[in-house]
Amino acid sequence: MKILTAQQMRAIDRRAITTFKVPEIVLMENAGRALFTFLRATFAPLGDRRLLLLIGPGNNGGDALVLARHLANAGIPFEALLFARPGALRGSAAINLVALRRAAGGPRPVTRRRDWSRERRRLRRSDIIVDGILGTGLSRPAGGLLAAVFADVNASGATVVAVDIPSGLSGDTASVPGPCLAA
Numbered sequence: 001m002k003i004l005t006a007q008q009m010r011a012i013d014r015r016a017i018t019t020f021k022v023p024e025i026v027l028m029e030n031a032g033r034a035l036f037t038f039l040r041a042t043f044a045p046l047g048d049r050r051l052l053l054l055i056g057p058g059n060n061g062g063d064a065l066v067l068a069r070h071l072a073n074a075g076i077p078f079e080a081l082l083f084a085r086p087g088a089l090r091g092s093a094a095i096n097l098v099a100l101r102r103a104a105g106g107p108r109p110v111t112r113r114r115d116w117s118r119e120r121r122r123l124r125r126s127d128i129i130v131d132g133i134l135g136t137g138l139s140r141p142a143g144g145l146l147a148a149v150f151a152d153v154n155a156s157g158a159t160v161v162a163v164d165i166p167s168g169l170s171g172d173t174a175s176v177p178g179p180c181l182a183a
Contacts, residue, residue, distance in 0.1 A: 006136040006171030025092040028059060032066020035130070035163060043128060047076045052126040052158070054149070055107050056133035056167070057084035062093030063163045064132025065100050072104030079122050080107035083133055083146065113145055123156040131181050132163040136171030141178025150179040
């Protein structure tokens with residue numbers, strides 16, 4: 001297995017898009033579908049599990065949105081929380097938010113601690129939590145709302161599966177510069 005830095009991963013994505021003409025949305029679709037396939041194979045029968053998807057505003061969140069659409073299309077129940085205002089999503093992630101809303105309704109936005117206080121009860125009902133909050137592009141330690149979310153998720157006892165790398169972990173050094181999800 002090769003382990004890449006965040007910069008190397010961005011370069012590979014950029015090369016796939018520019019050199020091989022694979023649209024970003026296709027890369028995101030492939031990632032989300034691969035995650036769906038992994039979850040179904042690893043946690044079978046997946047429909048008997050209680051899934052909670054934690055979705056961020058970037059491409060990592062976009063991958064989780066694709067996963068959510070595949071879960072909905074397969075009739076597998078899940079809950080989803082979006083850690084951003086829906087209008088903050090851009091590009092392929094925004095397109096996948098619209099697609100999920102059309103297929104199954106949208107994730108519930110969580111943008112303040114008050115929102116999280118209302119939504120964190122979902123952790124008690126979850127066997128598997130999918131971490132699609134932050135990806136390899138982490139530029140500073142998570143704080144505020146996300147630090148509280150990470151602490152609560154880590155204390156929940158649920159199995160956490162990260163879309164790329166655990167949110168809060170550095171994609172360049174594998175250091176833990178601050179709060180991090182244990183995936």
